[in-house]
Amino acid sequence: MDARNGDRRIGVYVCHCGTNIAATVDVKAVAEYAAALPGVVVSREYKYMCSDPGQELIRQDIVEQKLNRVVVAACSPLLHEETFRGAVAKGGLNPFCFQMVNIREHDSWVHQDRQRATEKAIALVRAAIRRVALHKPLEKKRVSIHPDVLIVGGGIAGIHAALTLANAGKHVYLVEREPTIGGNMAKFDKTFPTLDCAACILTPKMTAVKKHPNITLWTLSEVTHVEGYVGNFEVAVTRKPRYINEELCVGCLECIEACVYKQAKVPDEFNLGLGKRRPIYISFPQAVPQIPVIDPETCIDFKSGRCKKTCIEACGDRHAVDLKQQPKQETIKVGAIILATGYQTFDARKVPDYGYGVYPNVYTAPEVERLINASGPTGGEVIMRDGRKPQSIGIIHCVGSRDENTNRWCSRVCCMYSLKLAHLLKERTGAEVYNFYIDMRAAGKAYEEFYHKLLEEGVHMIRSRVAEVTDWAMTPEEEGKLVMRAEDTLISFVRRVPVDMVVLSVGLVPHEDAQDVRRLFNISCSSEGWFLERHPKLAPVNTFTDGIFIAGACQAPKDIPDAVGQAGSAAAEAMVLIDTGYVEMEPNTAYILEEECSGCKTCIPLCPYSAITFLSDKKVAQINEVLCKGCGTCVAACPSGSIKQNLFEDEEILEEIQGVLANA
Amino acid sequence: MKRYLYYPGCSLRGTGKAYEESLLAVFKALDVELEELEDWNCCGATAYMAIDEMNAFALAGRNLALAEKKKLDLVAPCSACYLVLNKAQRYIKEYPKVARLLEHGFKAAGLTYTGTAKVRHPLDILIHDIGVDQIKARVKRPLAGLKVAPYYGCQIVRPYATFDLMYYPVSMDKLLRAVGAEIVDYPLKTRCCGGSQKGTLPEVGLSLIHILLKEAGRRGAQVVSTICPLCQFNLDAFQDEAGKKYGEVSMPVVYFTQLLGLAFGFSAKELGLERNIVPAKRVLAKFEPAAA
Amino acid sequence: MPEKELESPRAVQNGFEPKIVAFFCNWCTYLAADLAGTSRIKYAPNIRVIRTMCSGRVDPQFVLEAFARGADGVLIGGCHPGDCHYQEGNYKTLRRVLGEMGIEDERFRLEWISASEAERLKVAVNDMVEKVRALGPLRLEIKAEHFPEEVAA
């Protein structure tokens, strides 16, 4: 150890981080202990190492004390490793002659016993000092960035991000799995609190996407494989057949009229099954692209092969209808990826007490959006499944939100859209509307005002969590009604409110395939299943995988303004990356000692990134430095110790192990 | 062959006799042995709980300790027993203080309870230990066309949903479907039967009874199937009175084990169906075996 | 329970504080530990975390070195299978070897803890610390100078 350390001049810096560390860890003791260790020439404690004076301290010592190795004990390296590497570099030292010790997140914040927390800090610092002694100067490799961007999900967030980037002259691939873009917003009637119609503000952006020269729009498409790394992703996209040739179709929609199905018979996805469509259809009038789609599940020709194919006739010499169309594989190179895959709504069947799926007149909020939408199944007239018009309506907030039995989180949008629906329903039907809420959450510009507007409109607000919705009557007035039983917590009295129609304000939940998507793009999810941001406050659209950003409700429940705001910032982040032109790769790649490799091939199948190839001429293995992500699996596995990894050499780690264990 | 300890409690030896008769018959038919817990004592019911919790735990806990000695799970068919024993079991497990206090009591009686012996309900055993398939296989005379309202009562899934959904239990539904009966949607399946109120606020009790029965009928049920001797007695015995006050109702209320028994080919007598106050014969006769 | 208790109350009684070396992967378990910090979740201070980019980097030699240098337990924390590249075969084979060398299973543990599972990290660490504490110190270090003494018998 000493021998190894002979030529080492190590500087150690222990940070107080105000009281964040100092309150639990005796930083003075740590610094004093370090000072006595072999190779250490300077050992200081300082209030805020990350501050300019803190960094300056390091720079000065390097120059004046001729330091050639530096250890900083402060917060998590994921927060400030770069900062201090910078400081070390300013001192004219190679930034990798540096090791950071995490005594905040991993110590002072998770322990209370000051003595033992200090012991831990000492052990970690000792290990770092011994490790850093072995550090070698390294160079960061620069890789150029591919200027194109992939955006997954064509909802309002994806659309906004796409347009922002495209307008900035970047080329964007927008991939959407549905037949049209627009996402959930396209299904809404009006938007709170301004009550402007969703279609009116959304469809112009949708058509802009279609028209934009810088945007390649792929609907009915899904990303199936992602390879590469920041700046250089290679993405495989599967484009499912639409059975209508998008190039040839002019969107006259005559084929739909011509379909042998005279009436629409198939439950219509866009209207959540409330309406019907033909096997050949277009999701909604303003769908983008304005191109019909054929559903092979229901099209006679696909089932029996014996259809008059009137759609083809109708299309005539344009020959846009192509029943033979096959799935298409596209492979694209992009520098950055924005995930805007959105959310799905809570399945109300999971709360049987509310009778969704049992009583026909119990609706979910999204269904009501369609019901009151002029382009919806009833042309905007509120007609219930049993054909009646509701005289009284109950809206239950927080269905599948703020609930120990389902989801604990607040879905953030339900209070406001419930008020919106209350307003619209009252306006359309003149019915008595009862809102059953737990707490009214109207935080947002003009939201509270909207709430008060509703109160003035005479919508009943009942502070209560509804116990059940049933159809059994206690009194004659309840006969034939849906009875909502709930304790009104403002008057501490159990009420039975008979209504014609019940609306369940279902919460927002992650897509059921969110986990697959997460794996596909190699990012993380929070325990609830939302995509995990790099930092909840300071890096809300970044993920832990460089070059992959998140926008909209895939990160957490969001209303339209928030989703759009986040989409903009994700676009900006992507642009920063592209306009920088290059990324610096952490020099932690593995390399094979050609002279020592025996060519046993043990490592080759282990590499998760297929970065290792076997050179048949030299009969040794070789690692492609660009493909290597530095996981080190091959290094651990190499039976003859002939693979090494920069920053994580065996010797460095072994030294660290001995360091944490060596008795003080 | 599966073995369990059997805890009849007071009801199954009294008003709930028919429950015991049919339960034993059905379990026998399914080749499940029920060995009566030797020297069992009153569960204390909810009443004692309300007066002196700790003593109530000791009283109920003694039965658990006895069961643990036998190294078998304890079957408690009566909802009140089931709930109380269950509650005692949980408190012993979750509250060291309770455990410690009871330990002394148990020691005095040369007993211990570490929580190995579990309290089980017949529904739980039939669904999870025996399985619907086994039960299907045993059916001799499917209850085809019999419309049943499955009624669970208040205590079986609340506050502890140990083997079924708290808000919408379905285990009995599954069993009855398995033997061919048709289940009507009965959202009142866990509502109060009015049992306790009948004693204190008769008119409240009666109205609850009336709603339960009327709704069962309105939903096309020919019979209400229950799992609790108190519910059964309450709904059966006071129909007449409730009817006079709120309008005619006549709805046979039977134990689910009696329906299973019929499907398994037992006679009405063997299943204690003659004990009903509101005769079940008129709806169930066609499922009974031809008198030998 | 009060957080204080989590910091291993029995320490006071038998004075033995297990030393546990933990190898955490940079993308999952290390982040979970950071999250535990930012969420101020308290757990036993017995672990010494060594960061690797991926749990796949954890060479069996590291585990043996740790034990040989006086660790009472070794904990490997990685992303859930499919996300991380730890060779579970190594883990299971190594366990067998350790078993034959008289080192109990509880002393060597592999946990899949993703970036968001701070709570799970706490539980895993506390649980392991308590289990190892119950086993007592490992005392493996064999000092060459002891060898001559051995003969006396």
Added chain:
Amino acid sequence: MTEPAAVPKNPKPKVAFYWCASCGGCEETVLDLDERVLDVVVAVNIVFWPVALDFKRHHVEALPDGSVLAAFVNGAVRTTEQQEMAHLLRKKAKVLVALGSCAQLGGIPGLANLSSREGILQSSYCESPSTVNPEKVFPQTLYKENGQSVSLPGLFETVRSLDQVVDVDYYLPGCPPTPKLLWDAVHVLLGSELPPKGTVLAPDRALCEECPRKDTRPEKLTLKEFKRPQDVLIDEETCMLAQGVVCLGPATRSGCEALCPQGNMPCTGCFGPTSRVRDYGAKALSAISSIIDSNDPEEIEKIVQTVPDPVGTFYRYSLPSSLLRRRKLAPAAKL
């Protein structure tokens, strides 16, 4: 190979051979030099070689310190006598060479470190089926009978490699080392410039390098079960691992010219690790378990179970020199 010409004449350098805990195979290696042994004898003056020449310990003690050019010691150290001889030869020799796996790594005798001394004595002096010892007589270091006393070396609790007892200059790996390696070693030592201290006098690549079957290992090799040589008819050409046979070639230092694979047997690792590896068994272990083809914990467990006697497999020759060195002793038999 340079002939005796290259060897400096008078005074002939002195050489000693000694045999600690080993099977004698390494001595065979010396004899396997066949007629070349005569060249050796011409070149050097053998001053100590219990297995072949009648020199006694006191002869060695009589030699001036450092007067012996090279002492070749084979075998592990597990008795007081072996320890004493190791120290003695170290004192007398300029260069001490650990000859063979046992001296270098602890070797087969090192597997005794899986049991305690008491356990070993028990089984060999009481439990073994061929033993009749009703009075439970155990070897004692000193036995007195009417004035006369007989002494025996004491047995250590732990078997050690030579360098765990004395300072070692060079290592000659193998069980046993090949005559070629020995011959080369002799020349190196007689030559003008010596390799750096601690050098293992064999190539520093793994065995696959030398293995004639190398090319037959597929790039993506994965297995669902491991087989023992006796359970399969081993193909003469194909890579052992590709046939599911546990072969430690990938982890083992080359230099033997793949004798075992050429004899259609898998490598068991007698040449030990390369210079870049601290614990042979650990690397052998990862070489093997990295091939397991499964992501399902249960299945992996099953496959792992098909490797019999892991310690005996991965540490067959190197337990004493491994990081753990021995099985943990029951607290009772505390060191």
